[in-house]
Amino acid sequence: MEFGILGPLLVRDECGEYRVPSPKQRVLLAALLLRRGQVTAPEALAHSVWDGQPPRSAAALQTCMMRLRKSLGPIGARIETRAGGYLLDVAATEFDLHRFTELRAQGLAALRAYEYEQAAALLDAALDVWRGEALLDVPSDTLHSEHADRLADERLQAVEARLSAELQLGRRSVVPELHALTAAHPERERFWAQLMTALYREGRQAEALAVYQRVRRLLGTELGVQPGPELRELHQRILRADLRPTAHRPEFTPRRRPQAHLALR
Incomplete structure (x- = not known):
């Protein structure tokens, strides 16, 4: 399984990719992914989906959640209803943001330890996780202001660090x-x-x-x-x-x- 926000929203298993056509459903899925493994209150999800102006009725979010589960087919069962909200059951290794964060941290540690070949390789691998701008097709000003700018800066920091390692190696x-x-x-x-x-x-x-x-x-x-x-x-x-x-x-x-x-x- 693979879930991604570093580029267009991605949900893929051995059978192929799952398309989420509705903009609001894409925002809802992205909000759940960004809170992976955490129970998120309906109010917080609605705030992201409707950009700070959620409908008064809780039924609107419930309908959006039902349609998202249907769009994801068997993967929809991973969205669990818990006391206090909803949880998306996604392993860290299945999520592109986690892979980028881990590889980036390892690459920066290698750079600090003067292990330039390892740093360059790890940071290259971290940057290869990206498929485009973060949350590229997720139309939520709320999620973009909370996450996209920070992630873009972390990506550029990884580029800077990888180039530092390349300059030390002087190979190209x-x-x-x-x-x-x-x-x-x-x-x-x-x-x-x-x-x-x-x-x-x-x-x-x-x-x-x-x-x-x-x-x-x-x-x-x-x-x-x-x-x-x-x-x-x-x-x-x-x-x-x-x-x-x-x-x-x-x-x-x-x-x-x-x-x-x-x-x-």
Whole structure:
């Protein structure tokens, strides 16, 4: 069995995938999955399904639950009615979010232990769990505000960590990937620092310095701030041609930035 929220909603067993056509039923299933193994009160489920404006009658949720069980065929029996609410009986290993969380944690631990090959492999496996944006086809502002942004950030943190391991290993060029990532997420200093490091190590010092000037202008224009101290230190090390790989730690530990949309200039 496999259940997924990291992309389009997924329910699959050895017979194939189960389609949940109703938007409200998809929200209800996602809400149950996000509370996997927990008894959830009907009021909490209704809040997610109707985005904070649930109907007065409890019968509406009961009808939605009945139709969801029917859509899931034999798997619908896994939605149990308990005292105080409903519980979806899904094993941790059957849920893509659990697999991602575990692999990510193992990869980060390996990175902290300087086990770069293992870290890169574990973080690659964690990222392979994703099939698209979290809760992609689940139309609930409530669930998205409570979960989607956090999960997207955890995914990007895993990308950053995997690239740190790749830079330590130096086995392939990560420059094209980092160009794409800085374009998509210009507010994340970690990606800019990794791009500068990768360019420098390929003998492209002038390009690495140009990247720093670009992000400095970008942050100043859009956020009114200067690059963080770690990024400034990296810039100085590149100016001095003093950026050597180290077996002890990844090159860059960024400070947090307030979230903002930055347009590339």
